[in-house]
Amino acid sequence: MGFADYPFTSRYQTIDGHRLHYIDEGQGPTLLFLHGNPTSSYLWRNVIKPLRDRYRCVAPDLIGFGRSDKPELDYRFLTHYHYIREFVAALDLKDVTLVLHDWGGPIGFRLAQQEPRRVARLCFMETFPFTFDWEEFPLAARPLFFAFRRQRLSYWLLQRHNLFVDLVLRLSTFRPLPRSVMAAYRAPFPDARSRYPIRVFPGELPINDRDTEAHRAIEEIERGLAGMPQPMLLLHFHPGAVLGRSRVAWLAQRLPDLEVVDGGRGLHYVPEDRPERIAEALEDWLRRRLPEPVRGALPAARVAAEDDRFGGALTWTFADTEHGGMVAAWSSHGLVMLSFAEDVDDGRAQLARRFPKASLEAADQGAIANLLAAPAATPLHLVGTPFQRAVWRALLEIPPGQTRHYGELAHALRSQARAVGSAVGSNRIALLVPCHRVVPRAGGLGGYHWGVARKKALLAAEGVKEP
Structure with a gap:
């Protein structure tokens, strides 16, 4: 296939x-690939080609771009977000990895923050999920974009003369774009009217000289970065145009689970400059991040998402054990919960909080004794976010009588200790997924959902002295 093929x-x-x-x-x-201005799904063609043998690759054209309709709309940021959110809902996309560039970034980050049950991971490059000022804007482009943000000049430059395609796009790649590629980018915008969506985006940029709806929305995205649970991959290109070294460091300080990979030489439209590198880095990251079936569990275990979305049937029971009262629940694929509980009522209440949409049916009262007698034979159905499941699978590798530090797990998962600690604390399959074997590097036992005294007793029973 040629470089221009679609x-x-x-x-x-x-x-x-x-x-x-x-x-x-x-x-x-x-x-799910999201593009920006003035491109379309065509931008991603050479990234998608090597990936589609192993992944489902979905790439929409924003409303007003590519082959999508161009109705009479305002084409502002929140309008684009509305259409993408409804598109994702219409296709019922779940457990999605977003791949984001340019304006696709703010759209995708907002989607991830507002629809976390659909968005499991993010990969982004040359984009801006944050506000900025003119000092951060590329020096060579400032006069041009200043003009693009002026009412009369923007019409003349962007609608009449199509400068975003013919000048900005063409000068924002290292690789000279062939005539066939430029023709593909020009095709959706044959006249001044069709170019109006291109003209709107520069005025929506979250620069500090305007208090706009888009600026406030992207400020909200920026404030929410530190609370995002999804693992992320940032592809950093040199010299780039939007994401310089200082901004990459700024993002690394705020995003809890971020991996930064050097993408090599590139300007702004890096899917044109380095499509092979993007596909390679994304696939390597996904190979380490995508969940795998656990202990013989059926494939459904790897696609189960957030806890409160699980609405299947569960069998459950309560029993007194050598460790104390415990409640257990099973889906058709395996054990979903094994928790310490005061009594039957407490156990049922815990189940209702964790799986509010599930239907509950009583199981044999001897079921807990059976699973504790042969834990290795018990299939597990891990219900949680993809990152949580990755951490829980790492816990399964810790042998009895040994412990691991949060930092060790974080290093192995290419994450951060804080994110790992949060995932460890969310585990609700006690004993079999041994979160009690994770301790702080600084010493002491650290926290435990079911109490530090119980954690101490479990470790002591395995021959571990208090760290």
Whole structure:
């Protein structure tokens, strides 16, 4: 296939009476590619080609871009977000990895923050989930974008003369774009009217000289970065245009589970400059981040998402054990919960809080004794976020009588100790997923959901002296 080829089947989804064009290629874990200005799904063609054999690659054209309809809309940031959110809902996309560039970044980060049950991971490059000022804007581009943000000049430069495609796009790659590629980018914008969506985006940039709805929305995204649970991959290119070294460091301080990978030489439209590198880095990261089946569990275990979304049938029981009162619950795929409880009522209340949509049916009262007698034979159904499941699988590798530090697990998972600690604390399968074997590097036992005294007793029973 040639560099300009777009060998994909066009599909359309109607949102609010208007058609969004998209491609949906391959099978496997879902990757959702979001583009920015003035591109389309065409931007991602050479990234998708090597990935579609192992992944489901979905790439929409924003409303007003590519082959999507161009109705009479304001084309502001929140309008684009609305259409993408409805598109994701219409296709019922779940456990999604977002791949983001340019304006696709703020759209995708907002989606991840507002729809965390759909978005499991993010990969982003040359984008801005934050506000900034003119001092941070690339020096060479400041006069041009200053003009793009002026009412009369923007019409003349962007709608009449199509400078965003013919100048900004063309000068923002190291690789000279062939005439066939430029023709593909020009095709959706044959006249001044069709270029209005291009013209709107520069005025929406979250620069500190305007208090706009878009600026406030992206400020909200920025404030929410530190609380995002999804693992993320940032591809950093040199010299880049949007994400310089200082901003990469700024993001690394705020995002709890961020891995930064050097993408090599690139300007702004890096999927044109380095598509092979993007595909390679993304696949390597996904290979380490995507959940795998656990202890013989059926494939459904790896696609189970947030706890409160699990609405299947559960069998459950309570029993007094040598460790104290315990409640256990099973789905059709395996054990989903084994928790210490004061009594039957406390156990049922814990189940109701953790799985509010599940239907509960009583199980044999001897079931807990049976699973404790043969824990290795018990299939597990880990219900949690993909990162939580990755941490819990790491706990399964800690042998009895040994402990691990949070930092050791974080290093192995290419994450941070804080994120690992949060995932360890969310585990609700006691004993079999041995979160009691994780302790602080600084000494002491650290926390435990069911109490430090119980953690001490469990470690002592395994021959571990208090750290």
